[in-house]
Amino acid sequence: MGRRDEYERFDREIEAMGVRVKDADQVKVRDDVFDEVTLVALYRLVHKKLISVIGGPVSTGKEANIYYGEHDGRGLAIKIYRIQTANFRAMTDYLAGDRRFSSIRGSRKGIIFAWTKKEYSNLARARDAGVPVPEPLAFDRNILLMEFLGEEEAPYPQLRLAEVDDYDAAYRDVLDYMKRLYQDARLVHADLSEYNILYHEKPYLIDMGQAVTLDHPRALAFLIRDIKNINRYFSRYCDVLDEQEIARTITGIERREP
Ligand SMILES: Nc1ncnc2c1ncn2[C@@H]1O[C@H](COP(=O)(O)OP(=O)(O)O)[C@@H](O)[C@H]1O
Ligand SMILES: [Mg+2]
Known part of the structure; x- marks a missing residue:
């Protein structure tokens, strides 16, 4: 099956789960992001009813892409760490010195999943300390869901x-x-x-x-x-x-x- 067919199938399946997919024509931006692992993580978050709308891309960074989403009428930032292009060597150094994550080693995927969890946990600690940060809502594999800081889909x-x-x-x-x-x-x-x-x-x-x-x-x-x-x-x-x-x-x- 071609990539485009796969996205269309994905969109249909996600929509069948009650999620609205906006800007379904953003195939180009999705190309390097929505690999198999990411699709599975996204399905799981949708299945847990943590996402009700998936919108267009907000940012395409070096390691991660951020999409707009919604849940219960609230804006979400959906941050997806790219498995293939993320700089996981640099990530390894940051993880190794941090006691919470020092036992993490091995595969590229494992490092990126740990990194995603680390960002979730850092945001939660910052928020508990009263620092204004986006509220972390959930994570699964390489996807982090957090509060969207912005108005009308614009950060x-x-x-x-x-x-x-x-x-x-x-x-x-x-x-x-x-x-x-x-x-x-x-x-x-x-x-x-x-x-x-x-x-x-x-x-x-x-x-x-x-x-x-x-x-x-x-x-x-x-x-x-x-x-x-x-x-x-x-x-x-x-x-x-x-x-x-x-x-x-x-x-x-x-x-x-x-
Ligand atoms: N929680 C959020 N709410 C709204 N916009 C966000 C949020 N998180 C990130 N963004 C948007 O995405 C951009 C990149 O996010 P960032 O977390 O810095 O990722 P990167 O690793 O690509 O630098 C931000 O400058 C902002 O425009
Ligand atoms: Mg940044």
């Missing part, structure tokens, strides 16, 4: 593209989120930048697959890198604090004088 803009009234306030918010992540969630985001922050009235942190626990050997190095990125971005718009001072405030660790 809130990334910080780099957003209109921000008060950069000082946004900067303080982001530093506060980093501190709560560190002190309460015991996590470092590890890929924080104007790309992984959405903005609508306030900043929201997203994209937490690579976030690591504090016992990761590079946690502190990742934190410093995050601080540098945030300072680099905000220094164009407002005064920023000294890096070392931020690191001290976030970690509570005093640096000894050299």
Whole structure:
């Protein structure tokens, strides 16, 4: 059976399960994403009644594609990690140093499933610590379902593209989120930048697959890198604090004088 026939069959079967498939002509974008494993995971989520509408693509990134969806009238972000093209070597390093996942090794698929679960669990910890992130709803294999941050199928803009009234306030918010992540969630985001922050009235942190626990050997190095990125971005718009001072405030660790 050709790929296109397969998608049509998939759409019919999904629709038979009561799910509306919007933009069914997005076959091209689906091509490298909807492999066998992904279809099975999607069926399972649909079968559990966690998805009632599957919409068009919101973003096509390096490792994952994000689709719009709905459940009970609420918007969903359906994040699908690509099994074939994801950079699973880099993923392995982030997983190995994190005690929650250090026993994970082996196949490409296994790594990507662990990564998906890790992002789910990181979002849940961040949310428990009061950090504005999309609410994680479910995961299965390489698919993560989370709250959609946006309006009418359009995501809130990334910080780099957003209109921000008060950069000082946004900067303080982001530093506060980093501190709560560190002190309460015991996590470092590890890929924080104007790309992984959405903005609508306030900043929201997203994209937490690579976030690591504090016992990761590079946690502190990742934190410093995050601080540098945030300072680099905000220094164009407002005064920023000294890096070392931020690191001290976030970690509570005093640096000894050299
Ligand atoms: N929960 C969400 N709600 C709305 N849009 C989202 C959500 N998560 C991701 N997006 C959209 O997808 C883009 C990429 O998401 P991200 O998690 O950063 O994936 P990537 O690994 O591809 O960088 C975001 O910039 C945003 O436009
Ligand atoms: Mg991203």
